[in-house]
Amino acid sequence: MKIGFIGLGTMGAGMASNLCEAGYDVTVHDLRRENAEPFEQRGAQWAPSVAELATNVDVVFTSLPGPVQMRTIAYGDDGLVENLRPGTAWFDLTTNSPTLVREVHEACTERGVKLFDAPVSGGPEGARTGKLAIYVGGDEAAFSSHSDILNVIGDQVLYVGDIGAGNTAKLVHNCASITIRSAIAEVMTMGVKAGVEPAALWHAMRQGAIGRSRTFDRIGGRYLREAYEPASFALELANKDLNLALELAEHFDVPMELARVAQKDFLEGLDRGWGKRDSQSPLALQNERAGVHIKLTADEVQQVLDRG
Structure with a gap:
């Protein structure tokens, strides 16, 4: 299974690191090229664009500052909505607007992509150690099929309800x-x-x-x-x-x-x-x-x- 990870900031770096440590095939992208270098040294691949990452993964995680960045990543010819393949799962780890998440979810559903809002709680130390609560909203059956991956980045993975429930x-x-x-x-x-x-x-x-x-x-x-x-x-x-x-x-x-x-x-x-x-x-x-x-x-x- 190929995993994409977008956003290698304070929180994202810890979670992406744990996915690499668990042996997953990880491709990373960040606005700052230098943020990806430690992951490449551990075997991860670098994607120069969101679109290139999207076309080559089965699951994508996004860890972003907020709704503005999530909207930017989602839309446009180079965005995730246009480029993720049908059947791909997208877990947005951002603390986000439930309204925006539902909007993007609708666009993803039209293209056969499963979007989950999955904000995390536990801070930078929790991200590094895998001691995070993850509040997940979205399709329950699809969530269950990805529980092994989620358990790598969090020790309290909680399915909360339909899309938007995670951020709520x-x-x-x-x-x-x-x-x-x-x-x-x-x-x-x-x-x-x-x-x-x-x-x-x-x-x-x-x-x-x-x-x-x-x-x-x-x-x-x-x-x-x-x-x-x-x-x-x-x-x-x-x-x-x-x-x-x-x-x-x-x-x-x-x-x-x-x-x-x-x-x-x-x-x-x-x-x-x-x-x-x-x-x-x-x-x-x-x-x-x-x-x-x-x-x-x-x-x-x-x-x-x-x-x-």
Whole structure:
């Protein structure tokens, strides 16, 4: 089976590497020619164009920044829709717009191509180690026939439903994550301003019903330490996901008051030039508004985590 992989950025490089490691016949393409060189050294082939890659593979993966890039890759005489052979499976790993994915799916179906939206969750480290959740939307029978390949790049491959369901699930996940973090900053500043020490307050929060699910652990490495660089998940990327989630909610007439509050903070962070900083960086805006300084050392964070 011949596999094509388009998009060798931070996430795509890790996933493509695991496919090469598993012994698959892989052909790669990226806007930056140099990004492909490590894969060629491992036996992968280089395709100078999307069209050339499309005509020579049985399965294609795309890992792109967002909807604009997916539309560009999909359409035109040199795009995937025109050049993939009937029977080819296309897994778009991009966190994307469900509306666009359904549009491209319709065009693919007319040509006998099986498109799946399959966004991933787990970050760059998960991409390198294969510890990713993959939320898949599309034809269930065709999905099942490609499970072996998907299991190479992710350890939690989840079939969610029809086309568009994968990105809906991913956007729900990311929007919840973004919104919860904003709520945490709000209550943290309230508690600290009321006189509770940050470490004690955080420990108390973690021992409550929600806290025991470890919802709050992830803020220890970033928000509580004011450590936003280098980014694990950049603000500009999280803002794209939040915007996509809000578009989806608007489409179904779902009110998203807290998410829109979070969006305002994201936009302010971007205006301050924080786009490359971690997506938790806008939580610092709540600290400013409340007139509270919260900063734990790495040792203080670890001490709380060690308490269980």
